[in-house]
Amino acid sequence: MLQLNQIYKVFNEGTPDEKLALGNLELQMTKGEFVTVIGSNGAGKSTLMNMISGKILPDAGEVIIDGENVSTIEEHARAKMIGRVFQDPMLGTAPHMTIEENMAIAYGRTNRRGFGFGVTKKRKALFKESLSTLHLGLENRMSAKVGLLSGGERQALSLLMATFTDPKILLLDEHTAALDPSRAELVTNLTKEIVEKNQLTTLMVTHNMQQAIDLGNSLIMMDKGQIIFEARGVEKQELTVEKLLNEFQRIKGEKMLNDRAVLI
Amino acid sequence: MFSALFNSFESGMIYAIMALGVYLTFRILDFPDMTVEGSFVTGASVAAIMIVNGFSPIVATFCAMVAGFIAGTMTGLLHTKGKINPLLAGILMMIALYSINLRIMGASNIPLLSQTTIITNIQDAWAGTGLDNMLNGLLSIMGLGDSLPKTWAILIVMLIVAVIIQAGMSAFLKTEIGLALRATGDNEAMVKSFSAHTGNMKILGLAIGNALVAFSGSLVAQYNGFSDIGMGIGIIVIGLASVIIGEALFGAKTIARATLAVIGGAIIYRIVVTLALRVEFLDTGDVKLITALIVVGALVIPKISDKQKEKSRKKKRLKELQMRHIETLSKGG
Numbered sequence: 001m002l003q004l005n006q007i008y009k010v011f012n013e014g015t016p017d018e019k020l021a022l023g024n025l026e027l028q029m030t031k032g033e034f035v036t037v038i039g040s041n042g043a044g045k046s047t048l049m050n051m052i053s054g055k056i057l058p059d060a061g062e063v064i065i066d067g068e069n070v071s072t073i074e075e076h077a078r079a080k081m082i083g084r085v086f087q088d089p090m091l092g093t094a095p096h097m098t099i100e101e102n103m104a105i106a107y108g109r110t111n112r113r114g115f116g117f118g119v120t121k122k123r124k125a126l127f128k129e130s131l132s133t134l135h136l137g138l139e140n141r142m143s144a145k146v147g148l149l150s151g152g153e154r155q156a157l158s159l160l161m162a163t164f165t166d167p168k169i170l171l172l173d174e175h176t177a178a179l180d181p182s183r184a185e186l187v188t189n190l191t192k193e194i195v196e197k198n199q200l201t202t203l204m205v206t207h208n209m210q211q212a213i214d215l216g217n218s219l220i221m222m223d224k225g226q227i228i229f230e231a232r233g234v235e236k237q238e239l240t241v242e243k244l245l246n247e248f249q250r251i252k253g254e255k256m257l258n259d260r261a262v263l264i
Numbered sequence: 265m266f267s268a269l270f271n272s273f274e275s276g277m278i279y280a281i282m283a284l285g286v287y288l289t290f291r292i293l294d295f296p297d298m299t300v301e302g303s304f305v306t307g308a309s310v311a312a313i314m315i316v317n318g319f320s321p322i323v324a325t326f327c328a329m330v331a332g333f334i335a336g337t338m339t340g341l342l343h344t345k346g347k348i349n350p351l352l353a354g355i356l357m358m359i360a361l362y363s364i365n366l367r368i369m370g371a372s373n374i375p376l377l378s379q380t381t382i383i384t385n386i387q388d389a390w391a392g393t394g395l396d397n398m399l400n401g402l403l404s405i406m407g408l409g410d411s412l413p414k415t416w417a418i419l420i421v422m423l424i425v426a427v428i429i430q431a432g433m434s435a436f437l438k439t440e441i442g443l444a445l446r447a448t449g450d451n452e453a454m455v456k457s458f459s460a461h462t463g464n465m466k467i468l469g470l471a472i473g474n475a476l477v478a479f480s481g482s483l484v485a486q487y488n489g490f491s492d493i494g495m496g497i498g499i500i501v502i503g504l505a506s507v508i509i510g511e512a513l514f515g516a517k518t519i520a521r522a523t524l525a526v527i528g529g530a531i532i533y534r535i536v537v538t539l540a541l542r543v544e545f546l547d548t549g550d551v552k553l554i555t556a557l558i559v560v561g562a563l564v565i566p567k568i569s570d571k572q573k574e575k576s577r578k579k580k581r582l583k584e585l586q587m588r589h590i591e592t593l594s595k596g597g
Contacts, residue, residue: 053457076456076459076460076461076462077461079456079457079458079459080459082457083457084457086457090451091454093451094446094447094455095450096450097446097447097450101446102447104440104443105443105444105447105454105455105460106458108440108443108458108460109458109459113444113460114441115436115440115441116439116440117440118438118440118442118443119438
């Protein structure tokens, strides 16, 4: 479903600030695969997400989604295939618009927008049904401005909006990191539920090792713009935080103490 | 006094169309668009030169709108394709339009007094209906018989035009494209991730906004009987004043309410200026100063009154709590 071939990306080339963000990165994901991504700050996780979403384009290499080479296609056009939830709950929704208007924008992702009304009676029923799956009571507040919702509610809504029209790829960018533990758990459970129900091909970045191990059916670890460890299938199921740390230590053999603090 | 207020209603309605354009760019797109200072005059210039050259005033006014649409598109392109900061893109366009407007008019002023304009068309058509006599009769009964307006045509037709534009705008902002446009001003990253081309949305918003501003400019030229290169100075502030006064007085809960509030704000702004100019020592040169003061007032006063309200609310609550405390103490004792 998703294929990254020999992706190469450098920022500020030729200056003292030159930084290799992704170096000949290779990644294959099959349909319905749920991959969690871990790595310390600056490892290239966010660059990887932005590379797939089209926010940045590769210097060399190919991004292939569902057999289509999208390497040069811009973010907004690629977004037809990609659902994305950001770390900041404020980023995924428009605060001065109502819940149903936000849903209508999400609904418009896959088709060309026209001069028909965004919120119709028929769609309202659809939105309501879909909102009720969140069990947050949002289906009764559809004409409330999104800015009035709490961070957890907004993030749950963002998740719903991103997955509403069956994206080919779902990108989750530390989407529970800014929430308190109980809300984070709620959004994590919703994520599990929605991804399983719709069999979404998902890539999730997280700083929480336990979450990375609990969720999904594959795990990759990144460092310095490369994938340094991959666990799929049974290997992934048998992973523990301790094993993962040992693995990281074995590969890196250095500065574990610092990274330990960042990763857990 | 009554006729002065009547006139301020009339011109308030015409300027309301401009204010709706400013509302679209400033509030909906969150784009402080200075282009309006130029596109207002562009509308006036195009309409004036075409009318003087014998075109039908309706065609001339339509072309004025198209000219404004193009001006807005240019600003949008400067910002989205040229990556120029919004404020600077607008200022550049405004300064460029100054020269263009002079070219269009061929002089710094075109008088329209003896020409057939949309305003005279409306008045002629209206005269046939005999509604003036009826409405003036009504006024006489109310005891205002000594300063009857010459015609009600402009007031009523412009009210209808403004309300049609307002209704059209609030309907447009509920369409799929309209929602994407609003989201572009509200959260650009979000609407991009839902596959909307935010650059095109900005261009579209700026184009429509400036088309409305140019439309208003062409009507002002025909209403006042001249087009002048300096008539756009301070237009952006008048537009903002209308938007901010409207929001402060009538609220902005829904789009329909906010757009109606803009029309209300435009009329109130005119009335305040008219009243201020009746003060002995103020003359027409002070209008810009008065405008600036109105905007400052509309921005600051609601904040102060909100704070005052909060204070008294807190005080009241505190007193309640103290009372309850005393009660429980006395019961306990």
